Amino acid sequence: MSLISLQNLTKTYPGVIANDAVSFDIDHAEIHALLGENGAGKSTLVKMIYGLVKPDSGTITFQDKPFAPREPRAARKAGVAMVFQHFSLFEALSVAENIALGMEKPPKPAILSDQIREVSVKYGLTLDPERLVGDLSVGERQRVEIIRCLLQEPKLFIMDEPTSVLTPQEVQTLFETLRRLRDEGTSILYISHKLEEIKQLCQRATVLRGGKVVATCTPSAETAKSMAEMMVGTKLTTPQKIKPEFGQPLLRVQNLSVKSADPFGTSLVDINFTLRAGEIMGIAGVAGNGQDELMLALSGEIRTPPASVQIEGGFVGQLGPAKRRQRGLLSAPEERLGHAAAPDMTLTENVLLSAYHRQNLGRRGFIDFARAQIFAQGVIKRFDVRTPSAENSAKSLSGGNLQKFVVGREVMQNPRVFVVNQPTWGVDAAAAAAIRQSLLELAMAGAGVLVISQDLDELMEVSHSFAVLSEGRLSPPRDAEGITVEEIGLLMGGAEIA
Amino acid sequence: MDISAVALIASLIVAATPILLAAIGELVVEKAGVLNLGVEGMMIIGAVVGFIAAVNTQSAFVGFVAGALAGGALSFLFAILTQYLLSNQVASGLALTLFGLGLAALLGHGYTGIKPPASPKMEFFGLSELPVLGPTVFHHDLMVYFSITLVAGVWAFLKFTRAGLVLRAVGENHDAAHALGYKVVRIRVAAILFGGACAGLGGAYLSLIRVPQWTEGMTAGAGWIALAIVVFASWKPWRIILGAYLFGGVTILQLNLQAIGVDIPVSYLSMAPYLVTIVVLVIMSADRARASLNAPASLGRIFHASN
Structure with a gap:
């Protein structure tokens, strides 16, 4: 029984x-x-x-x-x-x-x-x-x-x-x-x-x-x-990763230290890495080891000394998110509702929030809703976002669909550098594969992509190089080829930050 | 005229008691995760209803009970709005204050200039005859001792009892509390009612003992000060006493300074307690990380069980 x-x-x-x-x-x-x-x-x-x-x-x-x-x-x-x-x-x-x-x-x-x-x-x-x-x-x-x-x-x-x-x-x-x-x-x-x-x-x-x-x-x-x-219920195909020739350094982070504003947060300690054109760098680590702080420092929501974050040689540590966007650094944070998208605003309005300058969605200071709508519809179409129209509110979408939308909104703006935190969190397998494929295509087109994720399988699938964030410190990036899950696991536990 | 330290302390305790009562009630409400900005409105309703009841029955005790009930009744309105109809807590609280002030003025019409029945002072078998300690500590009305006992009770309730732990849990993370099967809305309504009754009691103390008579708008911002004191106390019961007495002290001091004719414009002196409150709040919240550590994490957020 x-x-x-x-x-x-x-x-x-x-x-x-x-x-x-x-x-x-x-x-x-x-x-x-x-x-x-x-x-x-x-x-x-x-x-x-x-x-x-x-x-x-x-x-x-x-x-x-x-x-x-x-x-x-x-x-x-x-x-x-x-x-x-x-x-x-x-x-x-x-x-x-x-x-x-x-x-x-x-x-x-x-x-x-x-x-x-x-x-x-x-x-x-x-x-x-x-x-x-x-x-x-x-x-x-x-x-x-x-x-x-x-x-x-x-x-x-x-x-x-x-x-x-x-x-x-x-x-x-x-x-x-x-x-x-x-x-x-x-x-x-x-x-x-x-x-x-x-x-x-x-x-x-x-x-x-x-x-x-x-x-x-x-x-x-x-x-x-x-x-x-x-x-x-269907056959699955995994995205193909091709190892490209890396180009110029696009994003350089030097001696970045950030004190967390959250009493239960993790402060970043002396982070250094360089992201080159065509490269996808994966940052692994268990949640709460400084991922949120790193994301905020890169997107510009936390300001740091000018030289600590550089885009194509220009110092941007002191600049806010809008200025960094204009220079080509786009980002998609982990929290979809409330951080990446405003819940009660329509998808068209949400597009305006991050794409206003790069996509020329304004005319003499006024919003060009027609163009914004076209752009939003483009994102919906290319990323297969299931929604009745671009005029539905962000919160009416399911988590996976909204994730496709917020990642797609940034990808379609042709970033020079794209920083994304947990790109496929709570997304079903087919949609996750589509998002990963778009990241690979972005890198092939010459952008630098930084993927912060807790999903090791995902990082192994897309990244060319690999680093681990543990207690606010970043291990030196290494080539992703040949690394084993056991080695990463040890790094994630903070065993050897060499 | 000199300022006598003994008289000063005795009168600061009386000045602080209404704020102390309102603040300890609001602390419980906020610990449950609800921000009720209607303290001022509930206080003045407590003041006028308590006054009317006391005058008509010639019993101060009946007045206090009526004041607490009236404050509780008004807070129940807030509870229905925010807990069942899910309206915004800030807007509802502000509306409650405006409504309370207006309603109190209407009810109190015809009660101005009357004297309420006197509340006897406590006598502690000769202790009250002691020099210094007698008049400062052992010669007050019952409500002063009640208010301090209430603070101790709230402290013990929150720290040692299971019900207190559940209440804190609801204020900390209402979704998790719901997932564990606790009745978030019911617990919050109970906390709101307690807060309302305390505010009403504080109001009744104003009109029956502190002033003692009824005048329109007599709370004069005491409810807002009580709200500020909860933040000042970082949501810790004992610090509420400190905050309320500090504020009471500055109020009494400025009155005495006015009386002996210090050469500072009166407006500055009457501003002093509020300025001190602002300065203290700024100092308290300077360290953002520490301040947010003490604040209930779900404070002011609307709870809706989605499943």
């Missing part, structure tokens, strides 16, 4: 069927993968199991009894625990306080701290209960979530994309913990789109596409490519 069994779960939102008669079950002591593209309905499905969303129809049987949790509390009581993709943590509270908030009946603080230490030793997850969560690394924050769940001794443990923020070594530690849990009898529902990991870890996989179960498979018997094709 299986631990949990879902029968014909259906959930519709206005205009979308998030889940359409989804049925599958998870055995006792099984690690079960839930696979699917963004928007395939994975999150909605687990939210129904965890009591955050009520299904429209269908039933769940948990431990041979009907199960319909009205709220997360009820689900936790029944033995379902969940680690969220976007952590549900409170930065200004301590580890112990955060864990207490996730428990039904927390013990006294002193006892709880001892329990936390005990569990963290048992599962090899080092953690000090008294530290502020805001001071922890992303990997450590995930440990807080995991320990919070473990203290409740769950029967079913749901993990939503747990490894997207971890270094390869941290991933291995996590897998050891999960395997030990399985051996102790806990079942795990593991959501991911990293197929190699699923092959390593999971016994069975259920594949969702467009809200429906389209396949069930044994990951160890499949290849990553065959599973990816089940997810996407």
